Amino acid sequence: MAGTVIEIRDVTKRFLTPSGEVFTAIRDVTFTVEPGQFCAVVGPTGCGKSTTLSLVSGLDRPSSGTVSVDGREVDGITDGVGFMFQADALLPWKTVLQNVALGLIFRKVPKKEAVARARDWIRRVGLAGFEDRYPHQLSGGMRKRVAMAAAWITEPRVLLMDEPFGALDVQTKAIMSNELTGLWEQSRPSVLFITHDLEEAIALADRVVVMTSSPGAVKQVFDIDIPRPRGSVQEIRFGARFLELHHEIWATLRDEVEHAYARTAGAAA
Amino acid sequence: MSTVQDTVAVGRRKPDDRTRRAASAFRLRKLKVWGARAALAVLIIGGWQLFTSLGWVDKFFYAQPSGIWNRLWDYFENGTEFGSYPQQIETTMQEALYGFLIGTGVGVVMGIALGLNRFLAEVLDPFIKVVNAIPRIVLGAIFVVAFGVGITPKVLLAAVLVFFIVFFNAFQGVREVDRNVLNNAKVLGASRRHVIWHVTLPSAMTWIIASLHSAFGFAIVGAVVGEVLGAQHGLGLLIKSAQGNFDPDGVFANMFVIAALVLIVEFVIERVERRLLAWRPTTQAESVLV
Numbered sequence: 001m002a003g004t005v006i007e008i009r010d011v012t013k014r015f016l017t018p019s020g021e022v023f024t025a026i027r028d029v030t031f032t033v034e035p036g037q038f039c040a041v042v043g044p045t046g047c048g049k050s051t052t053l054s055l056v057s058g059l060d061r062p063s064s065g066t067v068s069v070d071g072r073e074v075d076g077i078t079d080g081v082g083f084m085f086q087a088d089a090l091l092p093w094k095t096v097l098q099n100v101a102l103g104l105i106f107r108k109v110p111k112k113e114a115v116a117r118a119r120d121w122i123r124r125v126g127l128a129g130f131e132d133r134y135p136h137q138l139s140g141g142m143r144k145r146v147a148m149a150a151a152w153i154t155e156p157r158v159l160l161m162d163e164p165f166g167a168l169d170v171q172t173k174a175i176m177s178n179e180l181t182g183l184w185e186q187s188r189p190s191v192l193f194i195t196h197d198l199e200e201a202i203a204l205a206d207r208v209v210v211m212t213s214s215p216g217a218v219k220q221v222f223d224i225d226i227p228r229p230r231g232s233v234q235e236i237r238f239g240a241r242f243l244e245l246h247h248e249i250w251a252t253l254r255d256e257v258e259h260a261y262a263r264t265a266g267a268a269a
Numbered sequence: 270m271s272t273v274q275d276t277v278a279v280g281r282r283k284p285d286d287r288t289r290r291a292a293s294a295f296r297l298r299k300l301k302v303w304g305a306r307a308a309l310a311v312l313i314i315g316g317w318q319l320f321t322s323l324g325w326v327d328k329f330f331y332a333q334p335s336g337i338w339n340r341l342w343d344y345f346e347n348g349t350e351f352g353s354y355p356q357q358i359e360t361t362m363q364e365a366l367y368g369f370l371i372g373t374g375v376g377v378v379m380g381i382a383l384g385l386n387r388f389l390a391e392v393l394d395p396f397i398k399v400v401n402a403i404p405r406i407v408l409g410a411i412f413v414v415a416f417g418v419g420i421t422p423k424v425l426l427a428a429v430l431v432f433f434i435v436f437f438n439a440f441q442g443v444r445e446v447d448r449n450v451l452n453n454a455k456v457l458g459a460s461r462r463h464v465i466w467h468v469t470l471p472s473a474m475t476w477i478i479a480s481l482h483s484a485f486g487f488a489i490v491g492a493v494v495g496e497v498l499g500a501q502h503g504l505g506l507l508i509k510s511a512q513g514n515f516d517p518d519g520v521f522a523n524m525f526v527i528a529a530l531v532l533i534v535e536f537v538i539e540r541v542e543r544r545l546l547a548w549r550p551t552t553q554a555e556s557v558l559v
Binding site: 092137 | 449455549
């Protein structure tokens with residue numbers, strides 16, 4: 001289940017707004033995620049980061065350009081992809097166990113085996129004893145663990161994460177990041193991780209893609225050469241190399257953030 | 270000084286003790302609410318009885334609680350002009366329940382089918398709007414002419430009334446599926462059938478079940494109105510007959526019986542709802558009352 005290559009080439013995505021105008025979410029985006037690489041995408045709000053993910057997952061199609069996973073052009077839901085959403089996306093009418101087993105049930109794995117593997121994953125994300133709870137009975141951090149188990153249980157070769165820990169408090173976020181790194185180092189899928197938190201991006205990723213704001217385009221790509229295993233994310237960010245990279249990438253990102261901010265502030269005025 | 274001592278005392282009190290105090294405060298509150306309810310009921314019924322006895326309010330038009338009670342007693346003891354009283358109740362309930370089941374069944378199936386099929390929904394949209402705009406009670410007159418004075422026209426009228434409520438809710442429920450949940454299921458590898466079974470239907474279920482509360486009330490309205498328009502048995506017929514005999518006690522007596530029937534059925538529906546929707550978080554209001 002080692003990772004596979006994701007290639008995004010000259011991709012443009014336009015939407016028709018309800019008022020009939022054409023809105024360009026991303027324009028001529030090109031970058032590659034190498035097999036087994038952890039790639040983070042950072043950029044200001046509304047730069048089309050989530051659009052990029054939905055194109056890779058196959059939930060949406062590009063207006064022009066190509067997205068390919070493992071050398072095959074994406075057409076329909078991409079096989080072997082796991083997705084962690086920003087918002088809660090668990091099925092609220094299913095218990096923790098049923099939610100985690102869902103990916104296997106959809107793949108026609110016999111129910112007994114699916115349940116056994118789901119129990120194993122629930123244990124691995126530290127939720128043993130909560131199998132029969134419904135999502136609303138769990139805390140935000142616990143729901144994220146369920147979502148993580150549900151995404152990993154299908155042993156994806158590509159993992160797409162859309163600000164998965166954005167809604168969590170700082171401490172929970174750090175714990176979840178560590179657990180994510182641990183899981184990733186075991187099986188090494190290719191990861192496309194979207195965030196607006198530059199520290200999170202540098203701490204986790206091998207490659208950071210900085211995007212400009214509307215329409216979204218790739219501004220610059222940075223390779224993060226901090227050696228692995230990196231240890232806990234709380235420690236990494238005091239390292240000298242981390243600070244250097246942070247300084248360098250932030251210089252690039254700052255213009256875009258200020259630009260996007262000025263635009264929304266202007267629109268509000 | 271006393272405040273300091275109080276604080277110390279509170280700090281030292283066992284949590285067990287505190288729970289017990291909270292529980293007894295809760296029981297007291299519940300007792301108060303029920304007491305106030307009983308007092309209000311006595312006030313309303315007693316006031317009604319008093320004013321009609323004193324002649325401030327004419328019992329010829331507004332009935333009298335004691336008269337209503339006697340009439341109910343009379344119904345159960347001596348039967349009605351159309352047969353025994355339980356038979357009348359049974360007829361009305363039968364019509365309402367059949368209408369409720371048919372209307373709900375057809376409403377759920379059509380609502381979900383149209384919710385899933387955009388083309389069909391757009392084609393049928395103006396027709397549904399027109400039918401929905403018709404005051405449907407009037408259909409009762411047509412049904413009575415077409416199907417006679419048996420239970421069929423009442424069942425149909427009840428079913429039509431129920432259908433539209435359930436149909437619109439089922440339709441809306443299918444449309445309102447959370448996009449994140451839907452996308453998540455798709456990425457996890459759900460086929461179209463999987464999506465309908467695991468996502469669309471459970472999501473629509475909340476809307477459908479919510480509509481069933483008011484739906485049974487409408488089923489009773491359909492049955493009773495159908496009986497008023499023309500019947501051989503039923504509570505609606507009794508109301509019409511009491512009206513013809515200038516017997517307000519009879520009208521009110523049947524009205525209260527109907528209200529009681531609706532409340533009983535709604536209680537059952539609520540039980541079913543609680544079982545089917547066990548996955549939902551309790552709302553603020555519910556958790557306060559628990």
